[in-house]
Amino acid sequence: MSVKVEVIEGGVPHQKILIAGLVLAVIGLYLSYLNVIVGTQMFAFFGGLAAIAALVWGSHTIKVLASYGIGTGVPSAGMIAFGSGVIAFLFATKYGVLAPIVAIVLAAVIGAILGYLANEVLSMHIPVMIKSLTEMAVVGALSLMGFSAMITGSFAFSPQGSFIFSLTTGSVKVLGMSLPSYQSSYIGGALIATVFLLGAIAIQHGFNACLGPGWKQDRMLMLVAECGFLSMMMCAIMSVALISLAAAILSFIVGLLGWYYTYTKYIELSKRDAAAWLDAKPIPEVEGH
Amino acid sequence: MDNIVFSIGITALAGALATVAGAAEDVESDIGSQGDPNSQVQLAPQMGYIHRIYNKAIAGEPPAWGLWIALGAGIAWAFMAMQINPILAIVLGAGLATFVQGVYSTTAYLGRTASLSKFGQPVYIDIIKSMTTVTMAHAFVAIFATVTLCHLMNAALGHPFPLPLLGLVWGIALGAAGSATGNPYYGKERQYQTQNFGAGVPISASGNIVRYAEAGERNSLDNGFFTAKLGGPASGVCFGLIVFLELWRTVLFEKIGAGWGAIIVGVIIILIFTIIDRYIEVWARKNYGPYTKPEETSS
């Protein structure tokens, strides 16, 4: 692909997106923790919103990193973000209420060391490499945590006190009775694998789909939000198996509304930026060809 | 004995499903123009060749297919955990995953094309309407077949991984096999049909893709007709053989020699493929001959 990727000009500066994404993601995660405090599951959808905030930030990080040309495709950046993020996320879940903070710290450490390895040991010498991989590992961990909290109602590894919902608990209905089961839980059923890829594709799709000379920041960020809400809808459907129907429907409706808004908005922005918007028209005559 | 016969039946079924999935996967990605050949669809307008080809840039094929399959498997798993019949659960999972694939396709086309506005490449709404639905149909076939074979591995053959994890593993393998086999056929043979047959595309010709059909202007459905004849089936046989031979050697020979039986059979299969590969490589060198005279100077 010989698209020359320019360094960002104009638009919201990266620092602002970083802070907004981080703060919103942490707030969203703690709002979903209200589940444990109040003893309900209706706040699960805040986890999805937290994940979307993190994804929007992460996609902009990919844009910054990819401006330097990293040698492999944009998608690999999403893979390394979630590959390192999933490790930090799972480790952090055992700290209960402190999980988001532990995840951020551990992911930052892992990301920084990976960035150092890439930059110095593998001699890539990209100025933003360490910073970008640090950010992306944090984004990976936070978005996984957000979607996980949305699907299970909690981001704790095992049940906390009387709140029985966690990443490793689930239930099977046998003859009308509900029995606890590890096998039909979020981790036991490996739904985390699905969430892993939902996030890893969503984070890179914004930049990968919008790259080119006509790249616009608002269009890319809108697309990432759209991917996030789409992922949220799918997570809501999967969450029916693990949390109450009402909570899952609430998450789905929030996701659907967000998706509809961002999708129509994204189409509008594409219409704004496109050279022409044609329906069943031939290739326009261009001189010389 | 019954157990072995049952397992072999499942293995054959899984191999057949994988073949269907591989063929559908490759045709889907060729109609959508996904993966590495898409670099030329992206490049063409920059060289002044405005075209009416789909530009569905959703990651590479392996990660994208990893998502579609893992998503189908995850949703199917969730429905099965709710005691819904597995077949219905897999159909629902595949349907929802196909919806996600369709949405990603449209956003990718709009995004890439809008970013090419500087070169005058217009967005064609009719392309989105007619091609997206066709790619979604192929995607549904591939997702349904692959999720089903993952379910067979888990439920009938007793693989320890849960369904979504198997979906991730085989989704990435499906994308890797399909893109490796199918990409050159679409990228060289179809996009550059006007270039010399039997030779690679000269780098100087990059971007000059074929944009006109026998009558009218070529669109991506024409590419689907073409690649469905060789690239698609080849990808299907490739993925089908991977799944079938992997299961077959385990199911039949795992018990022999405490696991070493399956390993020895695996080594033999690898050697057979190595010999066939060497044979066709030499065959091609002999029959097609060199492009230029051999250099006499030894260096």
Add this chain to the structure above:
Amino acid sequence: MSALGGAKPAGGSTGIAPVPTLISLVIFVIIFAIMYMYGGSLGVTALIGIVIGGLLIGFGVHFVPVGGAPAAMGQAPGIATGVAMLAAGGGLAGLFGGAWAASQGTLVAVVTGAIGGGLMLAITCFFVNFVYIYGMGIPAASGKVKKDPITGDSQPEYKSQGTEGHGLPFVSFVGGVIGGILGGAGGTLIYLMLLDVYNASLPGVMKATAVQVEPIAVSLAGMFAIGMFLVIAVLAAYNITGTIEGPHDPKFKRFPRALIASAVASALCGVAAIMLVMV
């Protein structure tokens, strides 16, 4: 995307920078010290296995012949897809086989995983050549060497005009199979090490029987193994800037520094994965 890397100046040298290597080794030792403090000998043994697995993956990626976008047009030799994901495709297919054979002991499972990965890439590489030869009428030719190091076939005159070569010469095919074998073995080894740790510790942590927690142990080990595989494969792909022809490619000589990076990265990820059930 490979053209993004084509004009890239970084990553051009093949040498190892001494200071970063030293710092990496210090990090490596610190990680092992932490592991020993909290995990004892069980943790350290598992971590050693994980590091060996990481080294196998990082080394294996260098063998897989990937040409990226130009390969799809017959402009460059190799397989037309991304190197990290192709290695993952082979390695995870190996992990599938290895996980299936987990009950038959570590050695059998790791070898089964290795053969699974090799099988996947052998079939894929064969079909690449099949499509090139019978679909497009193009013989295989390498752009980087004059003679195939294994068969001794001369290459330059089989290279069509204006290209860097195409298809998979025999050495690339063998490289692909070796890459699949190493990747499959590495992924399986990481999975088995983690599975042992989880099977031993999870019942105590979760206050449940070993049978009850088995699905959790399998899923956690599988997910961590996939996560680590992707991290190491992407780092190795950065090292070769996205494309390589196989073991005969000059870029192959860069592998020592990828081994350092893989060792530290796998130790780092491994310590977090093990400590999940230790502290």
